[in-house]
Amino acid sequence: MKGKLITFEGCEGCGKSTQVALLKEYLTTTGQDFIITREPGGTEISEKIRAVILGKENSAMVDECEALLYAASRCQLLKERVLPALDSGKLVIIDRYYDSSFAYQAYARGLGYDFVSAANKFALDNAVPDITIFLDFDPEHAFIRKGGADKTDRLELAGIEFHKRVYDGYNALAQKFPQRIARIDASKQINEVHNSIITLLKEKGLIK
Numbered sequence: 001m002k003g004k005l006i007t008f009e010g011c012e013g014c015g016k017s018t019q020v021a022l023l024k025e026y027l028t029t030t031g032q033d034f035i036i037t038r039e040p041g042g043t044e045i046s047e048k049i050r051a052v053i054l055g056k057e058n059s060a061m062v063d064e065c066e067a068l069l070y071a072a073s074r075c076q077l078l079k080e081r082v083l084p085a086l087d088s089g090k091l092v093i094i095d096r097y098y099d100s101s102f103a104y105q106a107y108a109r110g111l112g113y114d115f116v117s118a119a120n121k122f123a124l125d126n127a128v129p130d131i132t133i134f135l136d137f138d139p140e141h142a143f144i145r146k147g148g149a150d151k152t153d154r155l156e157l158a159g160i161e162f163h164k165r166v167y168d169g170y171n172a173l174a175q176k177f178p179q180r181i182a183r184i185d186a187s188k189q190i191n192e193v194h195n196s197i198i199t200l201l202k203e204k205g206l207i208k
């Protein structure tokens, strides 16, 4: 990979999209080239898969199906957009990536690390993030800050116990991959969190 890959992770409402938008603004005003995308989604096909995964009419979906759909959406995004951008030397930023699958499907759903690893082999072999920013904010506070769950989103409706397991999953991942996953305290003010991210990314030589 000639380019660099930055991913954002953390529980629902921890501030990923807020911080991705601020990073976008920073990179634009400082004249740095990048592409930004989100998961699941980011391509026409991946957005269709997203609608299937998150649709609350799909409550019969089994955990294995969910994990494989995420992986399928990810393959499409990688081959269609992310890998070509990285090959041409671009900076790529993704709002959620395979760590979400490990936190949600492997840990919280209980599918286990091996199942999710196998499903995500293409991503693990071809596009490992240069850094993963884990916005550390516990789910109970995140839900309060967000003003409750989005009632149209199947995963947001899964209940606080589920989201606590997701949080435990992220903590386990941060311990397992300390070189790649950087923990940022996301309970701070939006601008403080933004400044910590910019400082970190500059230190790592990923942005100017």
Ligand SMILES: Nc1ncnc2c1ncn2[C@@H]1O[C@H](COP(=O)(O)OP(=O)(O)OP(=O)(O)O)[C@@H](O)[C@H]1O
Residues within 6 Å of the ligand: 010, 011, 012, 013, 014, 015, 016, 017, 018, 019, 145, 146, 186, 187, 188, 189, 190, 191, 193
């Ligand atoms: N540091 C912060 N302090 C206070 N409020 C914040 C902070 N960061 C984000 N918020 C607010 O919390 C809400 C959720 O933020 P955001 O949508 O960025 O989270 P997210 O991690 O992208 O959530 P999701 O996982 O659901 O996509 C928004 O209303 C946002 O304005």
Ligand SMILES: [Mg+2]
Residues within 6 Å of the ligand: 016, 017, 018, 095
């Ligand atoms: Mg978001």
